[in-house]
Amino acid sequence: MLSLTHPRKTPLHSVPASYKLLFLCVAATAMFAISTAPVAISVLLVVMAAYLMLGWDVAKRGASASRGLWPFVAVIAIWHAHSGDYEQGIVITARLLAAVSLSNLVTMTTRLQDMIDCLSTVARPLRHVGISPKSIAIAIALVVRFIPEFLDRAERLSLAYRARSGRRASWRIILPLVFSALDDAEAVANALRARGGIER
Numbered sequence: 001m002l003s004l005t006h007p008r009k010t011p012l013h014s015v016p017a018s019y020k021l022l023f024l025c026v027a028a029t030a031m032f033a034i035s036t037a038p039v040a041i042s043v044l045l046v047v048m049a050a051y052l053m054l055g056w057d058v059a060k061r062g063a064s065a066s067r068g069l070w071p072f073v074a075v076i077a078i079w080h081a082h083s084g085d086y087e088q089g090i091v092i093t094a095r096l097l098a099a100v101s102l103s104n105l106v107t108m109t110t111r112l113q114d115m116i117d118c119l120s121t122v123a124r125p126l127r128h129v130g131i132s133p134k135s136i137a138i139a140i141a142l143v144v145r146f147i148p149e150f151l152d153r154a155e156r157l158s159l160a161y162r163a164r165s166g167r168r169a170s171w172r173i174i175l176p177l178v179f180s181a182l183d184d185a186e187a188v189a190n191a192l193r194a195r196g197g198i199e200r
Contacts, residue, residue, distance in 0.1 A: 005111055006061060010054045012109035017118040020106045027102060031095045037087045040094035047098045050105060058108065065104045068151040069097065107144055116141045142188065146181075153180060 006013075012020070034040045051059040073093050080089025107115075116137045123133035157173040 006058055006108045008055070008057060010058060010109055012054065012105070015109070017110045017114040018121075020110055021115070021118055024102060024106050028099045031099050034091060034095055037090040037094070040091045040098070044094045044098040044101075047101045047105070051101070054109075058105075061108065062101060062104050065108075066097065066101055067155075069100055072096070112141055112144075115144070138192075146184065149184075150177070150181065153177065 031040075031043060034043065048059075051062045073096070076093050076096070077089055080086060080092070116134075119137035119140055120133045123131075123136045126133055126136065154173060154177055157176055158168075161172060162168060
């Protein structure tokens with residue numbers, strides 16, 4: 001499992017997780033209201049500038065974390081090029097890249113424990129209907145942590161298949177990925193169980 005928090009402390013590291021997550025929710029929601037290409041591109045450039053202001057190492061890691069998006073970007077671009085709606089394709093692509101990049105930036109500058117504590121507080125009212133807020137917080141945090149690992153594993157499996165067969169892996173790596181995800185889920189469940197489970 002990868003540690004997504006950037007090792008070098010930046011000014012954003014000192015901002016409380018609750019403020020960053022609230023800003024992320026508001027910003028991501030506002031991005032869906034964007035309907036013109038110049039505005040969408042401007043928002044994406046602002047997010048990229050935020051990375052660069054925190055340092056080249058942060059920007060490089062952010063770019064690496066967004067690699068998994070490029071297949072989706074390619075599909076969106078091809079589809080809108082085929083339909084002739086170029087501006088809408090640019091808007092959707094820029095919004096997607098900006099939202100995911102901003103999410104990565106928040107994740108890179110927030111400790112996992114701080115994120116769990118914040119989400120537990122937000123989900124606390126669910127305790128009255130029998131749902132453990134701690135369980136929800138840990139589940140969300142684990143998804144955030146495992147997505148980059150899952151994407152990296154998919155890339156390694158694809159490269160290994162191509163090296164052995166000389167062909168693209170495409171759908172052939174789906175089954176190994178599913179089995180590896182199940183193995184990870186079982187390992188995490190056993191680790192949580194060994195530590196006494198999740199408090200309600």
